[in-house]
Amino acid sequence: MPDDPGDHSPAALPLAPGASGPAVADLQRRLADLGFTPDVNGFFAQRTTSAVEAFQSVRGLVVTGACDRATWAAVVEAGFGLGDRLLYLTRPMLRGDDIADLQRRLGGLGFDAGRIDGILGPDTDTALREFQRHSGLRPDGVCGPATLAQLARLGPRISAPAAVAGVRERERLRNAPRHLHERRILVAHTGGLDVLAQALRRALSATGALASVVQHPDPSAIAADANGLGAEVVIDLEVGAGPCWCAFYRSGDFESAGGRRLAEVLSAELAATGLEVADPRGMQLPTLRETRMPAVVVHLGPATRAVTGAGAITAACAEGIAGWFREPLPPQD
Secondary structure: OOOOOOOOOOOOOOEOOOOEOHHHHHHHHHHHHOOOOOOOOOEOOHHHHHHHHHHHHHOOOOOOOOEOHHHHHHHHHHOOOOOOOOEOOOOOOOEOHHHHHHHHHHHHOOOOOOOOOOEOOHHHHHHHHHHHHHOOOOOOOOEOHHHHHHHHHOHHHOOOOOHHHHHHHHHHHHOOOOOOOOOEEEEEEOOOOHHHHHHHHHHHHOOOOEEEEEEOOOHHHHHHHHHHHOOOEEEEEEOOOOOEEEEEEEEOOEEOHHHHHHHHHHHHHHHOOOOOEOOOEEEOOHHHHHOOOOEEEEEOOOHHHHHHOHHHHHHHHHHHHHHHHHOOOOOOO
16 A cells, blocks of 8 residues: 655655665656656666656646656655545545545535545545435445445446536636625745735735735645635746746646636736747646635746746736636636
8 A cells, every 4th residue: 555645755855867765766666656667776867757757747747857745745646546545534634546536436426525636625524424424324434445335336327527526616706706806816926026926916906806925935835825815816926947838727537617717818918928828737736736716827937037027927917817807717618
C-alpha cells in the first residue's frame, strides 16, 4: 500500500537533474509503478527528467522536469487506488487518486461530494454518509469494504461522473449578480508582485468590488486564505519562464466551468495588449485545486514583463474580471 503524501517526503526537494541517492531511486520506482519509464538506478539523468516531465504534463502541473513538493505529492497521491486504504475525514485531510475516484462515483450517483479534487473534506464526508444511509449501510463516513462493494454493485448506474459538482457551480454562477459592486475578489501572488497586485486591487476597488491582496510563498496557504475570506473569485498572479498563459482547475473529467470562462476572458484581454498568450489550460496547481470558488493562475512570463507592462496588464485583468462577472459562463451554457 502506498504511503501518505506527507510521509517520507525527501528533505532535499526539489530533486533535479544531476541529483542522486535513495530519494531519487524512490521517485524513480514510484514513476515506474505509474507507467512512466525512468531508469531506476538512483541517478537523476535524462530518462528520469523525461519521465517527470511526462508525469507533470499528465497531472496538470507546471512542466519543469524537476520534482518539487507539488510534484512529489502528486506522485504519491497517484499511487493510491480505491480500496487501498480506509477513507474517512481526518485532519489533515486525506488526499489521493482513490478519493478523486470516490468523489466521481458519488457524484455520478447524485450525491454531492463537491468538486473532484482528490481531497476528502466535509463535502465528501457528507456525501459518503448520505450514500451509506441510502444503501442501508451504517452511515459512519468510513469508505471500507462494505461501502466499496455497494459502489461496485451500483457501478452500471454511474452515467454522469461529477455531474452534481458541475451543476452546482453552473447554477450558482447563473444566479449570481452581474456586477462587481461588493463582490469579494482576492488578488494573490507568491512573492515579488505586490506593486502589480495592489494596482489591480485599486482598479477593482474603484468599481465597488471588495478586493484584497494576499501574498504567501505557499500556494496552499493562499487557497486557505481565499476559502476563509469567502472570496467569490481568485486571481493568482505569477511570473516565470515561458510565455503568458492562464490556467483553470481541471481534473480528469471534471473542470471548473467558471474558472475556464474566466481564463478565456483574461487570455483575450491580455492578448489585446500585444502579449503573446498561449491557450488557456486546465491544471491542478494548488491554488486552483484547493479553492472552493473559480480561480485562475495568470502566468505573465518573465518578471521584467510584469514590470514594464504593469499598467496594461492591470487594465486588462480588471476589464477581464469585470467582463466575467457580467457573463461568468459562455452564452450558450
